[in-house]
Amino acid sequence: MPILTLKDVRFRWPGRRGFSLSIPGFDMAAGETILLLGESGSGKSTLLSLVCGTIAADAGMVRVAGTDLATLSGRHRDRLRAERIGVIFQQFNLLPFGTVADNILLPLRFAPDRKRRATDARDTAGSLCRALGLPDGVMAAKAATLSVGQQQRVAVARALIGQPPLIVADEPTSALDAGSQAAFLDLMFAQVAAAGTSLLMVSHDPRLGERFDRVVRIEDIATVERPAV
Numbered sequence: 677m678p679i680l681t682l683k684d685v686r687f688r689w690p691g692r693r694g695f696s697l698s699i700p701g702f703d704m705a706a707g708e709t710i711l712l713l714g715e716s717g718s719g720k721s722t723l724l725s726l727v728c729g730t731i732a733a734d735a736g737m738v739r740v741a742g743t744d745l746a747t748l749s750g751r752h753r754d755r756l757r758a759e760r761i762g763v764i765f766q767q768f769n770l771l772p773f774g775t776v777a778d779n780i781l782l783p784l785r786f787a788p789d790r791k792r793r794a795t796d797a798r799d800t801a802g803s804l805c806r807a808l809g810l811p812d813g814v815m816a817a818k819a820a821t822l823s824v825g826q827q828q829r830v831a832v833a834r835a836l837i838g839q840p841p842l843i844v845a846d847e848p849t850s851a852l853d854a855g856s857q858a859a860f861l862d863l864m865f866a867q868v869a870a871a872g873t874s875l876l877m878v879s880h881d882p883r884l885g886e887r888f889d890r891v892v893r894i895e896d897i898a899t900v901e902r903p904a905v
């Protein structure tokens with residue numbers, strides 16, 4: 677069964693001349709890694725928001741791990757996202773005054789099944805930190821005191837904890853220089869492969885493509901209408 681299926685999806689941002697996106701069909705196999713490429717403003721983040729259920733399609737089907745998001749209430753969509761999807765945002769969205777441990781454990785609060793899979797969640801969080809090359813003792817540090825590269829790794833640990841079947845990442849390397857970018861991707865891919873997780877990552881950088889099972893350009897799967905400026 678695919679981890680993700682989009683079929684005849686249409687979405688338009690509100691406003692008389694809002695940007696609109698339509699996707700006739702897109703499938704992602706379980707365990708597959710896909711790089712989604714497209715220029716700035718081409719609708720990549722909009723597509724990820726549809727997948728995460730933070731915005732609802734006007735028409736068509738978005739199916740995540742076998743469930744059509746349109747059949748769920750808002751509360752159940754939030755629950756499905758927390759259980760099934762690990763999200764890494766462009767700005768990482770860490771709680772600055774929370775500790776690293778607080779931040780990594782946060783998604784488990786809304787996802788009891790995922791919490792169960794993480795068994796001893798604090799130990800698991802510590803192991804993920806070590807595997808991602810974070811220094812000893814980092815779990816007790818306030819997130820705001822870490823470097824950008826370290827915060828990025830905490831965001832990956834938060835997405836991976838409890839082994840959600842799908843990781844969605846929006847330009848997670850945009851704040852890193854080329855060397856740190858490669859090191860970060862090595863660590864992220866090692867963890868994704870170890871857990872057999874599917875990874876849908878957005879970027880505008882085609883050089884990252886060789887690491888992925890498949891490279892998809894947004895214009896190949898979606899038709900967009902942009903408002904005239």
Ligand SMILES: Nc1ncnc2c1ncn2[C@@H]1O[C@H](COP(=O)(O)OP(=O)(O)OP(=O)(O)O)[C@@H](O)[C@H]1O
Pocket residue numbers: 689690694695714715716717718719720721722723880
């Ligand atoms: N919250 C919003 N409300 C209204 N329109 C929006 C909103 N977010 C995005 N858009 C519209 O959707 C278009 C596509 O934006 P989106 O962020 O999906 O593109 P992107 O490919 O991810 O761009 P970037 O690479 O710059 O992040 C934008 O040009 C904007 O017009």
